[in-house]
Amino acid sequence: DALNGDDPLIREVVDGQDASSSNLLSAEQHHFSLFKSKFKKSYGSQEEHDYRFSVFKANLRRAARHQALDPTASHGVTQFSDLTPAEFRKQVLGLRRLRLPKDANEAPILPTSD
């Protein structure tokens, strides 16, 4: 049972290193179809679908890297997993400037002991 993944203790982890093996690809395709149904994603053409699948695979690897860099959180597939980092920044963020206006009012220092 453990080999065919029925065992709940065995969690399939997509390993970003070996992108050539067919079982990895089928795992990625499986993740992608779960992603599309969970977040109700549909694409206008087969070409767009295939492109979004390639972005999704790259984001799976990014999630694995984020998990390694940030082990106290859990990282994985989110509703943004078919967006490139640039699309994510443009479509989902939106902080205009990187510093505060010079005339910004400074808050008074508050007591923090006792």
Place this chain on the structure above:
Amino acid sequence: LPEDFDWRDKGAVGPVKNQGSCGSCWSFSATGALEGAHFLATGELVSLSEQQLVDCDHECDPEEPDSCDSGCNGGLMNSAFEYTFKAGGLMREEDYPYTGTDRGTCKFDKNKVAARVANFSVVSLDEDQIAANLVKNGPLAVAINAVFMQTYIGGVSCPYICSRRLDHGVLLVGYGSAGYSPIRMKDKPYWIIKNSWGEKWGENGFYKICRGRNVCGVDSMVSTVAAVQTTS
């Protein structure tokens, strides 16, 4: 300062909202802070209109002419407070609902103002001062680098390396003294952040990030706002 603090437990935080495919995070951060301040001033929690900021706020930073608030193309919470102060306040969400686009004209109605800004200021890059302002003045508008948030699912985020180049605006609603992290086998104090990507993202729409070393720039641009004490 209390060990743990959470404005959600005190009724000062409204439901998680969703900015959709529009770079309007700055308006959600600003309304969240003013909703909290209005609650502290009047005891009333009112959902305020981000769309009014998206459509009507084109406030600029006098030092940087090309840095005006621009709807889905970005903005800054402090400029949003400045606009709101000058315009006379924000309308309720229900009177000026969010569309997630910035092609509309400004439909601000001065007679339907629900909350007014009395003043706003910037909190120094000091975690105790941030915590003290949070406890005293309500939820704070903060900026952060969101690179790890694209893949975040839950837990206390504490990346070993994270750029402090700020690109997202969110709302600081509380802090916890110890979020247990099995991997590092020790407790980690963390900030509790309300995001604007819907309830299905993160922990029911919220994000936890560790305190202590300005991780992802979270301590770098913190603003507090006070509301005028009138009921709408």
